[in-house]
Amino acid sequence: MHTDLSDLYQEVILDHSKQPRNYRELDGASNMAKGHNPLCGDKIDIYLKLEEGLISDISFQGSGCAISTASASMMTESLKGKNLEDAERLVKLFHGVVTGQNEDTKDLGKLTVFAGVQQFPVRVKCATLAWHTLKAALDNREEEISTE
Numbered sequence: 001m002h003t004d005l006s007d008l009y010q011e012v013i014l015d016h017s018k019q020p021r022n023y024r025e026l027d028g029a030s031n032m033a034k035g036h037n038p039l040c041g042d043k044i045d046i047y048l049k050l051e052e053g054l055i056s057d058i059s060f061q062g063s064g065c066a067i068s069t070a071s072a073s074m075m076t077e078s079l080k081g082k083n084l085e086d087a088e089r090l091v092k093l094f095h096g097v098v099t100g101q102n103e104d105t106k107d108l109g110k111l112t113v114f115a116g117v118q119q120f121p122v123r124v125k126c127a128t129l130a131w132h133t134l135k136a137a138l139d140n141r142e143e144e145i146s147t148e
């Protein structure tokens with residue numbers, strides 16, 4: 001299979017990195033967490049509003065490379081309105097696909113574009129940072145989480 005770096009930066013990733021969705025601090029957030037990927041310098045804060053077992057709202061802020069920003073942006077789009085069970089299932093599925101442990105991408109929807117990341121081990125931490133931070137936010141962990 002032929003893969004080069006330009007395949008990784010598909011249009012959808014570039015679009016989300018230039019115009020991140022749900023990029024704001026969330027008023028009345030019930031949960032939040034900070035994540036840091038020292039390897040690349042990516043920093044992401046995730047805000048959640050949990051209501052009756054649903055992620056009724058989700059947003060993020062931070063600074064980082066195109067992959068980490070697009071991953072956070074698309075994650076917030078995918079998780080808004082989901083219940084916690086579905087959210088955790090998607091976290092596992094995404095992690096499995098970007099690390100190459102799971103080839104089955106059919107339930108990932110648009111997030112399938114990140115499957116190419118598995119070819120670039122350094123970029124895996126960029127792609128998964130928002131998702132690790134999300135898990136910390138769901139647990140309402142206060143200390144900054146790091147991918148290292």
Ligand code: ZN
Pocket residue numbers: 037040041042064065066067068125126
């Ligand atoms: Zn990065």
